[in-house]
Amino acid sequence: MSYDKINNAMRRALELALLGPAHGVNPQVGTVILNAEGEIIAEGWHKGAGTPHAEVDALSKLSEVPRGATAVVTLEPCNHTGRTGPCAQALIAAGIGTVIYAADDPGDASAGGAATLRAAGIEVVSGVMREQAEEQARVWLTANRRKRPFVTLKWATSIDGRAAAEDRTSKWISGPESRADAHRRRSEADAIMVGTGTVIADDPELTARKPDGSLYEHQPLRVVVGERELEPTYRVFNSDAQTIQLRTHSLHGILEALWQEGIKHVFVEGGPTLASHFARLGLVDEFIIYQAPMLLGGSRLAIGDVGVSNIADAKHIEFAETYMLGNDIFIRARANKKAGN
Ligand code: AOF
Ligand code: ZN
Numbered sequence: 237m238s239y240d241k242i243n244n245a246m247r248r249a250l251e252l253a254l255l256g257p258a259h260g261v262n263p264q265v266g267t268v269i270l271n272a273e274g275e276i277i278a279e280g281w282h283k284g285a286g287t288p289h290a291e292v293d294a295l296s297k298l299s300e301v302p303r304g305a306t307a308v309v310t311l312e313p314c315n316h317t318g319r320t321g322p323c324a325q326a327l328i329a330a331g332i333g334t335v336i337y338a339a340d341d342p343g344d345a346s347a348g349g350a351a352t353l354r355a356a357g358i359e360v361v362s363g364v365m366r367e368q369a370e371e372q373a374r375v376w377l378t379a380n381r382r383k384r385p386f387v388t389l390k391w392a393t394s395i396d397g398r399a400a401a402e403d404r405t406s407k408w409i410s411g412p413e414s415r416a417d418a419h420r421r422r423s424e425a426d427a428i429m430v431g432t433g434t435v436i437a438d439d440p441e442l443t444a445r446k447p448d449g450s451l452y453e454h455q456p457l458r459v460v461v462g463e464r465e466l467e468p469t470y471r472v473f474n475s476d477a478q479t480i481q482l483r484t485h486s487l488h489g490i491l492e493a494l495w496q497e498g499i500k501h502v503f504v505e506g507g508p509t510l511a512s513h514f515a516r517l518g519l520v521d522e523f524i525i526y527q528a529p530m531l532l533g534g535s536r537l538a539i540g541d542v543g544v545s546n547i548a549d550a551k552h553i554e555f556a557e558t559y560m561l562g563n564d565i566f567i568r569a570r571a572n573k574k575a576g577n
Pocket of ligand 2: 289290291313314315321322323324
């Protein structure tokens with residue numbers, strides 16, 4: 237089959253993957269099935285934990301699989317019986333001739349699907365459009381490699397890096413497009429985290445809201461970190477979403493506990509004390525930064541001491557995306573280290 241047909245099929249599978257939920261314990265996975273001529277005869281994607289995997293969803297659309305069919309999958313088919321049965325076995329039973337996938341499954345129990353398929357005489361090709369697939373599934377892949385939630389650190393500041401004016405007022409620094417973008421990103425996370433200082437200073441709701449003010453269907457868990465006692469009248473304790481306060485001092489411990497609860501992606505929203513701790517410990521996987529066209533000057537920084545006193549110790553990051561968002565600048569940056577370190 238031509239590279240063009242294979243790449244187009246994988247591109248479609250990556251698109252299909254995005255139809256599934258970004259939040260939750262399971263990955264976004266897409267599958268297309270091609271006949272021997274390379275035409276798409278079925279499409280499938282994963283709709284969340286407990287529902288059929290993408291491969292099985294695609295197979296279910298066919299009353300019979302023609303000879304010489306190829307399954308094109310964004311993730312290595314699983315080899316384990318979890319909430320659903322192993323996809324490697326389903327592909328073998330369906331009589332699929334070739335399996336092409338993009339990213340290897342990092343799971344301890346679920347990996348090994350490629351070997352199982354090969355042992356059954358199926359031709360297996362891995363790594364097709366791997367870079368795109370790894371980028372798209374970076375949250376799930378990184379979390380599973382590190383065995384802790386993926387950490388996004390988000391802030392919105394003036395172009396000179398201030399998160400508030402000297403009197404602590406901060407409404408509104410970034411524009412409506414940036415705020416809508418931030419809410420959408422919240423809606424794709426499993427948890428939103430802030431320090432007690434931010435609750436006291438700003439009384440934020442920490443829900444994921446659409447531009448019209450209505451709540452997204454999925455509301456991440458609100459996690460407040462810190463020792464200080466908080467009155468139950470703060471808005472973070474309203475009934476729009478669940479909230480927990482964690483008093484432990486160790487961020488590693490907190491991430492470990494959240495991982496055990498099935499939290500795969502934590503969106504850290506400040507304030508500067510919490511942001512600095514995460515950065516100092518090297519626990520940030522991705523930065524989401526909105527910079528507004530204004531100068532505020534003064535002392536209200538988005539992030540403080542990150543343990544750098546000499547330029548040689550600077551914590552380097554890598555810009556993955558930068559563009560104008562309304563009148564603001566949007567930056568997505570990744571920590572400049574490879575997963576697994
Ligand atoms: C998915 N969807 O389309 C594929 C997955 O316990 P389960 O049955 O929910 O299985 C989840 C694991 O299966 C997941 O961690 C990943 O390793 C593998 N593949 N998972 O949710 C899919 N193909
Ligand atoms: Zn599976």
